[in-house]
Amino acid sequence: MTAPAIELKGISKAFGPVQANKDISISVQPGTIHGIIGENGAGKSTLMSILYGFYKADAGEIFIKGERTAIPDSQAAIAAGIGMVFQHFKLVENFTVLENIILGAEDGAMLNTSLGNARSELKHLADEYGLNVDPDEIIENLSVGHQQRVEILKALYRKAEILILDEPTGVLTPSEADQLFRILDRLREEGKTIILITHKLREIMEYTNTVSVMRRGQMTATVKTDETSPEHLAELMVGRKVLLRVDKDAAEPGASVLDIKGLRVVDDTGVERVKGIDLNVRAGEIVGIAGVAGNGQSELLEVLGGFAEGTGEIMMNGAVIPLSGHGADGQARRASGISHVPEDRQREGLIMEFAAWENTVFGYHQEPEIQNGLLMDNKGIFSEAEAKMQRFDVRPPDPKLAAKNFSGGNQQKIVLAREIERNPDLLLIGQPTRGVDIGAIEFIHQQIVSLRDQGKAILLVSVELDEIMSLSDRIVVMFDGHITGERDPKHTNEKELGLLMAGITDTSAVAGNGGNDTTEQEVHADG
Amino acid sequence: MDKMPKWADIVLIPIISLLLAAFFSALVILAIGENPVEALKLMIDGALMRSAGWGYTLYYATNFIFTGLAVSVAFHARLFNIGGEGQAMVGGLGVALVCLYIPWPHWSLAILGASVGAALFGAAWAYLPAVLQAKRGSHIVITTIMFNFIAAALLNYVLVEWLRPIGAMDPASAKFPGATHLPSFQDMFSTADTPMFRGAPANVTFFLALVACVVVWMLIWKTRLGYEIRAFGQSETAAKYAGISPVRITVIAMLISGALAGMMSVNTTMGESERLILNSTEGAGFIGIAVALMGRNHPFGVLLAAILFGFLYQGGAELALWTSIPRELIVVIQALVILFTGALDNMVRAPLEKVFIALRRRNV
Numbered sequence: 041m042t043a044p045a046i047e048l049k050g051i052s053k054a055f056g057p058v059q060a061n062k063d064i065s066i067s068v069q070p071g072t073i074h075g076i077i078g079e080n081g082a083g084k085s086t087l088m089s090i091l092y093g094f095y096k097a098d099a100g101e102i103f104i105k106g107e108r109t110a111i112p113d114s115q116a117a118i119a120a121g122i123g124m125v126f127q128h129f130k131l132v133e134n135f136t137v138l139e140n141i142i143l144g145a146e147d148g149a150m151l152n153t154s155l156g157n158a159r160s161e162l163k164h165l166a167d168e169y170g171l172n173v174d175p176d177e178i179i180e181n182l183s184v185g186h187q188q189r190v191e192i193l194k195a196l197y198r199k200a201e202i203l204i205l206d207e208p209t210g211v212l213t214p215s216e217a218d219q220l221f222r223i224l225d226r227l228r229e230e231g232k233t234i235i236l237i238t239h240k241l242r243e244i245m246e247y248t249n250t251v252s253v254m255r256r257g258q259m260t261a262t263v264k265t266d267e268t269s270p271e272h273l274a275e276l277m278v279g280r281k282v283l284l285r286v287d288k289d290a291a292e293p294g295a296s297v298l299d300i301k302g303l304r305v306v307d308d309t310g311v312e313r314v315k316g317i318d319l320n321v322r323a324g325e326i327v328g329i330a331g332v333a334g335n336g337q338s339e340l341l342e343v344l345g346g347f348a349e350g351t352g353e354i355m356m357n358g359a360v361i362p363l364s365g366h367g368a369d370g371q372a373r374r375a376s377g378i379s380h381v382p383e384d385r386q387r388e389g390l391i392m393e394f395a396a397w398e399n400t401v402f403g404y405h406q407e408p409e410i411q412n413g414l415l416m417d418n419k420g421i422f423s424e425a426e427a428k429m430q431r432f433d434v435r436p437p438d439p440k441l442a443a444k445n446f447s448g449g450n451q452q453k454i455v456l457a458r459e460i461e462r463n464p465d466l467l468l469i470g471q472p473t474r475g476v477d478i479g480a481i482e483f484i485h486q487q488i489v490s491l492r493d494q495g496k497a498i499l500l501v502s503v504e505l506d507e508i509m510s511l512s513d514r515i516v517v518m519f520d521g522h523i524t525g526e527r528d529p530k531h532t533n534e535k536e537l538g539l540l541m542a543g544i545t546d547t548s549a550v551a552g553n554g555g556n557d558t559t560e561q562e563v564h565a566d567g
Numbered sequence: 568m569d570k571m572p573k574w575a576d577i578v579l580i581p582i583i584s585l586l587l588a589a590f591f592s593a594l595v596i597l598a599i600g601e602n603p604v605e606a607l608k609l610m611i612d613g614a615l616m617r618s619a620g621w622g623y624t625l626y627y628a629t630n631f632i633f634t635g636l637a638v639s640v641a642f643h644a645r646l647f648n649i650g651g652e653g654q655a656m657v658g659g660l661g662v663a664l665v666c667l668y669i670p671w672p673h674w675s676l677a678i679l680g681a682s683v684g685a686a687l688f689g690a691a692w693a694y695l696p697a698v699l700q701a702k703r704g705s706h707i708v709i710t711t712i713m714f715n716f717i718a719a720a721l722l723n724y725v726l727v728e729w730l731r732p733i734g735a736m737d738p739a740s741a742k743f744p745g746a747t748h749l750p751s752f753q754d755m756f757s758t759a760d761t762p763m764f765r766g767a768p769a770n771v772t773f774f775l776a777l778v779a780c781v782v783v784w785m786l787i788w789k790t791r792l793g794y795e796i797r798a799f800g801q802s803e804t805a806a807k808y809a810g811i812s813p814v815r816i817t818v819i820a821m822l823i824s825g826a827l828a829g830m831m832s833v834n835t836t837m838g839e840s841e842r843l844i845l846n847s848t849e850g851a852g853f854i855g856i857a858v859a860l861m862g863r864n865h866p867f868g869v870l871l872a873a874i875l876f877g878f879l880y881q882g883g884a885e886l887a888l889w890t891s892i893p894r895e896l897i898v899v900i901q902a903l904v905i906l907f908t909g910a911l912d913n914m915v916r917a918p919l920e921k922v923f924i925a926l927r928r929r930n931v
Contacts, residue, residue: 056924347807370810380808388808391801398794403809405794415789 043106045070045202045233046091046122051100053086060086062257064100068202068250073224073234075244075265078254079277079477080448084237087254088204092124093117104202123195127207129187131179137190138162138175141197158197165196169226184332185216192223203227204235209243213332214505214538221247239478241270241284242506253277278479288489291513294323297466297497298344303352303363305339313339314350315521321466326488326498328512328529330505331541336521337501338383341470344499345380346373347388357465370403379459381452383470383501389455390443397425397439400458432457433483449480456484460491467491470501485511505534519543571923577868581861581908583915585875588907592900601892613885614878622752622767623884626839627851628877629769632776633831634855635862635869636783637824642864643787644820645800650696650711651828652852653718654689658829659836660725661688663843666743667730674771677747681837682775682830689829690822692718697821701814707821715852726845740843749838770838779827780866786823787866796820828852860909872908879904 044067053061061083068074078084089095091102093111102109104120111117117124131140138158146154159175166172173182173189182190188208195203205224209217224234224247236248244251245265252262253276261276274282298321305314314336321327329337342348349364356376362368373380382388390399401410401421410417425439432453434446443451452472459467472488473481488511492498502508508515508529515527517540525540525547535550593603614620634651641648648654661684671677696710723738730740750771752764787793799806799816806813835847854876861875862868883897907915 057927345808346810369812370808372810374810382808384804387802387804389805391798391805393801394798402798402805405791405809411791415785416791416794418789 042070044068044103045105046235047103047106048087048091049101049103051087051090051102052098053090053095054098059257061090061097064254064257064259066252066259066262068233068235070105070201070233071228071231072249073228073236073247075236075238075248075251076254077238077241077244077251077273077277079239079479080475081477082254082277083257084254085206086257088124088206088235088237091117091204092122118198118200121199121201123192123198123200123203125188125191125195125203125205125208127210129191131187131190133180134178136176136178137173137182137193140179140190141175141194145198161197162193165193168230169196170223171196183216184211185213185219188212188220189223200232202233202235204237206237207239208236209238209240210503211333213541214534215542217243240506241273244273245270255279274478278477280479282478283482286485286489286510288511289493291325291492293325293513294495296320296322297357298499299353299355301353301355303340303343303350303354305336305343305348305350307339307348313521314343316352317518317521317523319516319523321497321499323465323497324492324495325513326492326500326511327514327516328500328502328508329516329518330508330537331503331518333503335518335541337518338470340518341380341383341468341499341501344373344378344468345382346370346378371406374403374462377465379462379464379467381455381459381467381469381472383474385448385451385455390451392444393442395440395442396429396434396446396454397422399443399454400425400428400439402458404458404462428457428461429454431461432487447477448475449477449484452476452484453480456487460487464496466497466499468499468501471504472500472502473504473507474502505537509534509537517541571920575919575923577863580912580915580919581872583919584907584912585904587915588900588904591903591907595896595899595903596892599892599896601890606886606890606892609885609889610878610882613889614881618752618756618763619765619767620881620885622764622769623881624769624874624877625752625773626767626769626834626877627880628873629773629776629834629838630831630848630851631854631858631873631876632780632870633834634828634852635858635873636779636855636866637826637828637831638855638859639862639864639866639869640783640787640796640827641820641824642859643793643800644796644816645803646697646700646817646820646824647708648693648711648821648824648828649708649853649856650693650714650718650825651831651855652848652850653711653715654692654825654828655831655835655848655852656715656718656722657692658685658689659832659843659847660722661685661829662832662836663730663740663743666747666837667740671744671746674747674749678749678771678775678833678837681747681833685829685832686826687829689832690826692829693821693825694818697818697825700821701817719846722843723845726843730843738845739840742842743837747837748841751838768839770834772834772838775830775833777870779830780870783827784866792819828855857905857909860905860912876901876904 047067049065051061051064064087076084086095090097093113093116102111109120111120132143138155141162142154142158148154162175171189171193173186179187208220212220228234238244248265250262251265253260253273255277270284274284300317300319302316302318303314304312304316306312331337339348343350343363346369349368351363354361354363356378361376386392391402410421422439429437429439434450434453469488472484476484488498500511512529515529516523517525517537519541520543524543524545536547539547539550596603596606614624634655637651638648662681665680665684666677669680671680692714696707696714699705699710700707726738726740731738732741752767752769756763787797795811795816798809799811799813803813831851832847836843840847858869858872858876861872879901886892886897887894
């Protein structure tokens with residue numbers, strides 16, 4: 041029996057009164073993909089930061105290949121053979137691939153030798169692991185998937201034996217994600233050890249050998265992947281039984297609520313983000329917009345929500361609503377029956393410094409029923425907030441607590457409570473469960489479906505394909521500001537949607553029940 | 568969870584900062600060969616132990632309340648209005664015009680009229696920087712400080728060319744009519760046998776300042792407008808989402824701020840000098856920044872901080888009068904107080920937070 045690639049014994053870490061990691065022990069076998077799964081705030085990132093030398097553990101020991109190793113900083117982690125691929129890449133955008141790879145690992149004062157060495161080493165790595173990237177391309181011209189490859193190459197160039205990936209598929213199309221996992225498989229075959237942090241149960245089930253579950257700072261279980269099931273893992277993560285599938289009846293759509301014709305949106309930098317789309321949403325249905333982030337979905341929501349300007353025609357319940365100038369702001373949109381759960385609740389949907397009760401009227405603070413003469417009826421708002429938080433199971437149910445002190449899921453519940461209880465004709469909802477834990481996802485999905493069942497129109501934007509497929513009654517795919525297709529969720533699959541998301545409209549090969557492998561497609565994300 | 572209880576944030580930190588400032592001031596006084604204990608005694612004696620001393624302390628405090636509130640209101644919208652000085656100067660012009668050209672029957676009406684004049688002129692002076700910021704993105708710090716210089720030049724011109732009585736040598740307006748004379752504390756509180764606040768400039772405007780504190784508190788925390796100002800100040804993207812117009816809030820917050828700064832001149836121009844003079848603001852517009860910082864942009868905090876700075880002003884004047892401590896050193900002491908209470912806030916805060924966290928953990 042070989043020594044484990046990494047072994048942690050009794051790792052604890054506290055931030056002030058918060059115990060982020062508590063007595064964590066884990067052992068990762070070499071040449072395996074080891075998944076770590078857990079809800080937001082379960083302590084996954086803290087644990088990895090300790091392993092990579094960003095934080096110092098309060099207690100506990102780290103063993104690398106059986107040897108006790110201190111990791112006071114990331115230099116020590118690199119020396120110990122640990123490489124990390126962050127969720128948000130740490131690349132210099134206007135440097136070439138090669139320059140990024142040697143950054144911080146230059147040998148000697150003259151750059152040319154380093155670049156030369158790196159070039160041959162890079163070629164070697166590319167051949168060995170199928171990590172093809174043009175070494176002279178500027179980072180910002182690369183697709184997100186290729187940028188991620190550069191991150192992996194950076195780690196391998198530094199002789200990493202253990203590779204930690206933090207939520208690696210969050211920004212990838214399904215086909216890019218497929219390619220990533222093929223690379224990870226190759227790396228495993230070559231004897232590298234991979235730690236995969238994710239919240240996607242499907243990835244864990246498909247690609248890992250072993251999986252460890254974290255909950256509230258503790259390691260609750262480590263199991264062999266082929267001896268477990270998604271339901272079991274979800275239960276371990278949340279601590280109770282969780283319904284993973286969305287339970288809903290067939291939609292009974294009514295009259296058209298939202299009609300969009302030829303909508304175009306140009307952003308602040310002059311780039312056209314939405315390039316003439318037609319879309320309609322009827323009462324009693326959920327229309328889901330699938331697409332990789334940055335293909336115009338956000339701008340679509342912003343125009344509908346009244347905080348970006350566009351051209352074209354939008355009709356709400358048959359009446360044209362203005363798309364620019366006065367009468368096109370959030371107040372006017374709310375008045376015409378549109379509620380909006382924005383994509384970024386921390387920057388848009390909530391004022392993080394405000395107490396929860398103040399946030400429960402944000403955007404509706406001008407309504408006459410919450411005014412008391414010249415002043416706002418703060419008492420009334422407060423008691424209504426208390427009731428709302430009860431109904432939406434916000435925890436802790438303390439209206440005085442600032443929004444920033446709630447977890448992601450509970451912040452989202454505050455926004456949802458505010459927007460859904462306005463009884464809108466149309467609910468816009470962007471990334472409803474981004475950064476939300478599994479337990480809360482179930483609740484949020486139920487709320488959305490029940491609003492639909494009350495005959496409301498719902499426009500859903502999400503980068504989580506699973507979520508789009510399970511919630512939507514109709515799926516519309518966006519790519520590069522265009523709508524590339526519309527599908528019935530019952531008669532499509534991830535492969536087909538993945539092609540549409542990459543701008544390929546000929547999906548006959550994969551339509552219906554799957555088909556051959558997706559071909560390598562270059563997808564250029566914006567920015 | 569907040570790291571510290573609220574009382575520690577509001578009470579403990581300012582007190583510790585003040586003690587630190589006092590300590591370093593003492594070192595400076597020692598360094599020039601004077602006795603810091605004597606100096607402190609003299610300051611307290613001169614500013615707080617006699618009613619006349621209080622009369623000066625509260626007079627200065629009145630100025631600082633207005634300028635402190637002005638900075639606070641703008642700051643709630645994340646606008647750093649450092650043009651209080653200029654806005655107060657121009658506000659003084661408003662007071663002078665109202666007092667000179669409208670025949671007031673009684674001071675109680677005159678003070679209302681003068682307040683409106685001061686507020687309008689002060690707000691007008693803040694309007695251009697506000698619009699430039701809101702529509703053109705010209706940074707408000709730059710524009711407001713530039714407007715201070717323009718205000719000083721404007722006032723000079725107006726006094727010399729227009730308001731100066733014919734034949735007068737002094738760049739000042741004519742004396743205001745007697746009916747606009749505001750009751751001073753001496754008028755209000757002296758009895759036949761015991762004169763109070765003798766000769767001190769504090770006047771009824773102090774109570775106007777207290778009212779302003781209450782009104783600003785209501786505005787910021789109880790009204791829709793205050794809600795929008797605070798929301799915009801915390802997050803512009805969120806404000807846009809909610810349909811709050813950034814342009815509108817920027818302009819309105821700056822108008823209110825300018826109006827408050829302008830109203831300071833009711834105290835100086837109408838209450839004290841009773842005519843418009845050059846440099847009646849004496850830097851109070853800038854002290855307002857320190858007052859707002861120390862008062863955490865809360866009207867009650869502003870009130871307390873304004874009284875403290877009033878004390879420093881008056882006590883400093885006493886020091887200069889009775890000791891060989893030069894006037895410049897008083898400025899150094901004031902600067903130390905600003906440094907420790909405002910700029911170096913985190914120096915005290917961070918260790919104190921650690922103490923509270925440690926205490927809490929022990930209790931758990």
